Amino acid sequence: MTVINKKELYAEQADGLINVLKNRFEKNMSRHKTIKWEDVFGRLKTNPVKLMALDAMEETGGEPDVVGQDEKTGEYLFYDCSAESPKGRRSVCYDRAAWESRKEHKPENTAMDMAADMGVEILTEAEYRFLQTLGEFDTKTSSWVATPPEIRKLKGAVFCDRRYNTVFLYHNGAESYYAARGFRAVLKV
Numbered sequence: 001m002t003v004i005n006k007k008e009l010y011a012e013q014a015d016g017l018i019n020v021l022k023n024r025f026e027k028n029m030s031r032h033k034t035i036k037w038e039d040v041f042g043r044l045k046t047n048p049v050k051l052m053a054l055d056a057m058e059e060t061g062g063e064p065d066v067v068g069q070d071e072k073t074g075e076y077l078f079y080d081c082s083a084e085s086p087k088g089r090r091s092v093c094y095d096r097a098a099w100e101s102r103k104e105h106k107p108e109n110t111a112m113d114m115a116a117d118m119g120v121e122i123l124t125e126a127e128y129r130f131l132q133t134l135g136e137f138d139t140k141t142s143s144w145v146a147t148p149p150e151i152r153k154l155k156g157a158v159f160c161d162r163r164y165n166t167v168f169l170y171h172n173g174a175e176s177y178y179a180a181r182g183f184r185a186v187l188k189v
Contacts, residue, residue, distance in 0.1 A: 017055050018044060024065050024081075031081070031134050032066045040066055040076050043189045050189045053119035054078060057185055060088030060118075064187065067134060075188035079123065079131050085141035085182035089114055092182065094144055094157035098174035101155075111144045111183040120185035122146050125169055127186055128160045132167045137184075139163070144183040147174070 018041065025037050044051055057064040062080030069076055080086055093099050095112040115122050123131065124146045131137055142161035151158060157174035159181060160167060 013055070014048070014051055017051065017058060020058065021054065021064070024063065028065055028081070032068065035066055035069060035076065040189070043076060047189060049119065050187060053187050054189075056118035057086075057120060057187065060114075061086040062089070062185060064185075067131065070188060073188070078187040078189060079127070080184040081131070081135070081137070083137060083139075085138055085143045085180070085184065087182070090141070090182035091177050091179050092144075093177045094147065094174035095152075098155075098157070102175050107177045115183065115185055118185065120187045123184045123186055125158065125160065128184065129167055131184070132162055136162055136165075141180045141182065142170070142178075144181065145169075 021044070022037055022041070025032070025040065044054075054064055057078070057080060061082055063082040063086075064078040065081040066076050067079045067081070089111070092107050092109050092111045092114060093102070095110050099106055099110045099113075111122060122144060128143065128145050138161040142159045144157060144159045147157045151171070152174065155174055156171050158169055158171050160169050162168070
């Protein structure tokens with residue numbers, strides 16, 4: 001019986017993920033015209049926790065890619081750039097309080113819990129609208145976005161999509177969930 005060293009296995013997985021990210025980066029230069037892959041790679045190779053978060057984004061169908069750089073911190077911004085809301089993150093209500101309020105037919109998870117488990121944050125409305133300047137996303141699905149506390153206090157939550165060449169912001173009860181609604185994430189590296 002062969003014993004597999006977990007560190008070696010993870011190193012192989014990390015190399016595979018970095019290759020996927022590099023290929024996506026090179027294919028989509030319009031998303032990050034002034035950023036060099038070598039600089040992004042330098043950050044990734046020294047930050048295994050962030051690499052694991054990117055792996056979770058990739059594994060759930062997010063197709064993360066660099067979309068910019070934080071002006072204050074210099075961190076690179078990875079957003080989910082899949083054409084539709086990531087498939088592995090759909091059919092979730094907004095947060096734990098919403099999940100607990102459901103009497104029956106509870107979804108398996110919540111958007112906020114999944115994001116926390118993955119080590120990422122849900123896009124804000126502003127971030128979502130910025131993403132839409134880079135392409136057309138969520139033309140058949142929708143994505144929860146970070147909900148302002150005053151709306152959440154009233155048991156609501158907000159989500160966005162793109163229809164009729166326009167980005168829309170909508171509201172729903174936070175406990176609702178649909179097969180075509182998930183969430184998009186941001187990771188700062």
